[in-house]
Amino acid sequence: MTRSDTVALEAPTAMPMDTSRWTNKRRDFLRMMGYGAGAAALGPMLMACGSSNSATQAETLRAQLVADEAFWTNVQNMFTLNPAKTFMNIGTAGSMPKQTLDLFDTENRKKAAESGNGYSNLLDLRKLAAPGFGVDPDELAFSANTSSGMCHAILGIPWQAGDVVVTTNHEHGGGLTPLNIAKDRYGIEISMIPMPVGNNQTAATYQNLFDERIRSLKAAGKRVRAVMWSSPTYKTGTLLPIAEIMQVVKQHELISIVDGAHLPGMMDYNYGELGMDFMSGAGHKWQCGPGSTGILIMRNKIRASNPLPLPKWYPVHTSSYSTRERTTNGTETFDIAASVTSCGSVHTPMFQALVNACQLWDSIGRKKIETYDLTLSAYLKEKVVERWGIGALYSPKDDPKLCCALTSWNPFRNPADVMDSVKSAAFVSRLQAEYPQGLIIRNSGFEVIGAANQHYAMRVSTHVWHDANDIDALVNAMWDLSGKMA
Numbered sequence: 001m002t003r004s005d006t007v008a009l010e011a012p013t014a015m016p017m018d019t020s021r022w023t024n025k026r027r028d029f030l031r032m033m034g035y036g037a038g039a040a041a042l043g044p045m046l047m048a049c050g051s052s053n054s055a056t057q058a059e060t061l062r063a064q065l066v067a068d069e070a071f072w073t074n075v076q077n078m079f080t081l082n083p084a085k086t087f088m089n090i091g092t093a094g095s096m097p098k099q100t101l102d103l104f105d106t107e108n109r110k111k112a113a114e115s116g117n118g119y120s121n122l123l124d125l126r127k128l129a130a131p132g133f134g135v136d137p138d139e140l141a142f143s144a145n146t147s148s149g150m151c152h153a154i155l156g157i158p159w160q161a162g163d164v165v166v167t168t169n170h171e172h173g174g175g176l177t178p179l180n181i182a183k184d185r186y187g188i189e190i191s192m193i194p195m196p197v198g199n200n201q202t203a204a205t206y207q208n209l210f211d212e213r214i215r216s217l218k219a220a221g222k223r224v225r226a227v228m229w230s231s232p233t234y235k236t237g238t239l240l241p242i243a244e245i246m247q248v249v250k251q252h253e254l255i256s257i258v259d260g261a262h263l264p265g266m267m268d269y270n271y272g273e274l275g276m277d278f279m280s281g282a283g284h285k286w287q288c289g290p291g292s293t294g295i296l297i298m299r300n301k302i303r304a305s306n307p308l309p310l311p312k313w314y315p316v317h318t319s320s321y322s323t324r325e326r327t328t329n330g331t332e333t334f335d336i337a338a339s340v341t342s343c344g345s346v347h348t349p350m351f352q353a354l355v356n357a358c359q360l361w362d363s364i365g366r367k368k369i370e371t372y373d374l375t376l377s378a379y380l381k382e383k384v385v386e387r388w389g390i391g392a393l394y395s396p397k398d399d400p401k402l403c404c405a406l407t408s409w410n411p412f413r414n415p416a417d418v419m420d421s422v423k424s425a426a427f428v429s430r431l432q433a434e435y436p437q438g439l440i441i442r443n444s445g446f447e448v449i450g451a452a453n454q455h456y457a458m459r460v461s462t463h464v465w466h467d468a469n470d471i472d473a474l475v476n477a478m479w480d481l482s483g484k485m486a
């Protein structure tokens with residue numbers, strides 16, 4: 001046995017597992033995969049690719065994950081997820097905890113019983129949610145989702161023909177669509193930076209990429225006005241480093257717009273300290289609120305984190321409009337977030353439920369959740385390196401500033417197969433259909449510098465309802481499937 005074989009077989013058996021919640025299918029599968037007596041039969045499946053260093057790192061991460069197992073089992077039991085499936089696509093959709101569902105149900109029924117309306121800017125709810133995100137209530141708006149927040153942010157800016165927005169070639173349609181509207185409607189120009197992939201990158205890479213692009217546009221006589229970027233990108237799960245990019249933004253005195261679809265509920269960020277003008281996040285993904293909810297952070301006063309003047313901005317979807325000028329100091333002149341939140345009669349139970357989920361996250365501890373999610377992802381990355389080698393990763397692994405709970409890699413034994421979109425889609429559906437845990441992940445297509453065709457990598461989300469066993473089972477199943485599809 002190689003060193004890696006030993007580790008892969010020893011670590012799981014050393015750990016006591018609570019299997020009481022599992023379906024028979026899941027139990028049988030894990031037994032088959034080597035968590036029981038038949039482990040020795042698995043030798044050929046556990047082909048080693050990584051170094052003994054990465055194996056040691058995987059062991060350390062696994063130990064960290066199981067150290068607090070009882071706590072996380074309690075958290076896992078807060079959800080109503082179908083136990084016959086393993087949901088690893090939180091980047092697309094989360095799941096409301098039971099207590100949030102109960103509150104949503106009660107408030108829906110109360111509203112119906114009392115024929116209630118929803119004419120409100122929901123200030124009381126915004127007051128409850130805002131501290132968890134490091135802002136004041138006038139800086140936190142409820143939107144319909146990330147895409148809606150991106151429309152509010154981008155289409156509210158009075159663009160001039162020739163304004164340049166610097167962005168990346170790995171953006172989501174939720175941010176690109178309003179940018180394209182601004183291009184056609186106002187004549188802005190969009191300058192896209194090709195994104196690196198893989199482990200060989202650091203936070204400084206992005207600082208340099210944005211700075212160099214802005215400088216070269218300026219040198220060519222262009223009027224750069226804003227930077228818009230995803231953190232993380234949904235394609236490779238690369239956490240574009242907000243603090244570093246904000247340094248560039250401030251140095252060039254630009255407007256900053258972050259597509260932070262995945263940030264609320266995953267990362268414990270203090271947006272007052274980060275200082276971007278806009279951050280649009282989802283309420284229904286990692287934050288596990290209801291569908292059709294989002295959180296839009298809007299800079300509305302001058303803080304030390306960003307001394308630039310507030311950009312001019314007009315609400316575009318509202319029934320609350322203030323004609324007051326924006327402040328030039330540390331005190332807001334009006335509640336800008338009210339203008340986004342209040343548009344006719346809104347469905348108040350949705351936002352009550354979102355805030356309930358936010359408060360649950362606050363009580364568990366946002367930092368604790370972030371650490372757990374990232375440790376799951378770090379463990380997954382080490383396991384990927386053991387099996388497929390470091391070159392298979394599209395997500396960075398070694399610079400913590402670039403790591404989040406989305407992990408993306410090429411699972412194919414023949415690496416060129418990652419450019420086959422049909423095969424990639426088949427991988428996703430076979431993983432769910434042919435393995436008893438019903439593993440639900442997604443793939444995403446994106447450009448890779450120097451590649452003739454798009455790469456269609458697998459993307460896995462790791463969140464509070466997962467544990468180290470889920471990661472082991474996923475990696476084993478994906479390795480097995482990649483062998484079958486070779």
Ligand SMILES: Cc1ncc(COP(=O)(O)O)c(C=O)c1O
Nearest residue numbers: 145146147172174230234261282
């Ligand atoms: C980076 C990014 N932006 C925007 C969106 C759109 O999210 P929503 O459905 O909340 O509008 C997604 C969805 O996956 C995303 O990953």
